[in-house]
Amino acid sequence: MPTLEEKSLDLVLDVKVKVAVQIGSCQLPMREVLGLSPGAVVQLDQHASDPVGLYVNDRLVAYGEVVVVEDNFGIRITELVGGSARSTPNA
Secondary structure (H helix, E strand, C coil): CCCHHHHHHHCCCCCCCCEEEECCCCCCCHHHHHCCCCCCCCCCCCCCCCCEEEEECCEEEEEEEEEEECCEEEEEEEEECCHHHCCCCCC
């Protein structure tokens, strides 16, 4: 028979959350943003070999590496982030 804690957890197991992967970021002057066009390349502050961040509801929960699964991108988790190290993407 499930415990009260297990029953409480069952209430949220099907709740959808936003999952996002951040591969890098940069700061650009508005002049450059307004000048972007198809084919433009925006250089990010992250090296191609660096791990990417996996965010759940804007909270960092893991790091991983980008993989291709069939014709889609995915992320292979390489490290889970502890509670005290979690942050928001721009913190």
